[in-house]
Every structure is written in structure tokens, then in C-alpha cells.
Amino acid sequence: MTNEKRSVLQFIGVACLIFGVLFLVFSFPFFWKQFRVLRSWPVMQAQVLRSEVVTQAAPDHGQFYTVELQLRYTVDGKPITAELISFQSKNYQETETRSAEFPVGSLREVRYDPHDPAQARIGAGWNARFFAVPLLLLGMGAVFAIIAVALFLAAR
Secondary structure, three states, X not given: OOHHHHHHHHHHHHHXXXXXXXXXXXXXXXXXXXXXXXXXXXXXXEEEEEEEEEEEEOOOOOEEEEEEEEXXXXXXXXXXXXXXXXXXXXXXXXXXXXXXXXXXXOEEEEEEEXXXXXXXXXXXXXXXXXXXXXXXXXXXXXHHHXXXXXXXXXXX
């Protein structure tokens, strides 16, 4: 292998390594935010007041379908009504199925922000769905790191 090819592979490898580290670093605030919700936000039973699929415009001139929920729960004797988005997809049937998981009148477990009780999370837990964004960022970082290692090995 010529020095020029080796240098190009090493340069691309360094760039991939930098991207990998950036994705890894950017994933930590998202992990921390989700961890704080699980650690410090109290759990409350909330009644589903509304569960509906709403259409929203997508940036690519398509449309998203969103499950919008309205929940009611009581914090320190005060009734709180919260509006949440539970799910978003370009697939209407998938979104409708998700909406059916929250029938009006049912009770669901939510976590709420003790400093702003109207801020709530439904489905918060130690699961992949709740940690989807930080896991995606971490995965992208790992992919770039693997590519970097492969490029460094190929440049040997």
C-alpha cells in the first residue's frame, strides 16, 4: 500500500473517530436527562381524558401521525391536566394501534416534574423506548468508532 493511500485511510479514520467521540459525548446529556426523570420525578396514577391521532405536516411534504394524550392527576391536592405526545410515526395504522393503548377513562402511571407538575412523562422506565434517543446517539458513535478502527487496521 502506498503512503498516499495509507495517509488517506488514516485521515478518514481520524475523522470517523472524531465523529464517534462527538456522538458519544452528545449522548450523555440525553442519558442524564432520562436518568434524572427516573430518579427524581414522582410516580402518579393519571386518568386518560383524551387519546387521539392527529395529523401533522412533515418537513418532506409528507405527514406524521401523532398520538396526543390529555391526562389528569392530582399533586398536593391540586388537579393537573397535562397534554402529552406519546408517539409519532408516518404509519397511520401503527399510530392508531398505539393510541388504542390509552383508552379514555383508563388509569396510567406517569412521572411528573416536582418543580413543574404539568410536565409529565408516560412510559418512563428502564426500557429501550424511553432511552431511544441516547441509545441511537450512542449506537451512531459506536458505528463511527468501528469504522475508524477498521480504517486504521487497513492502513497498517
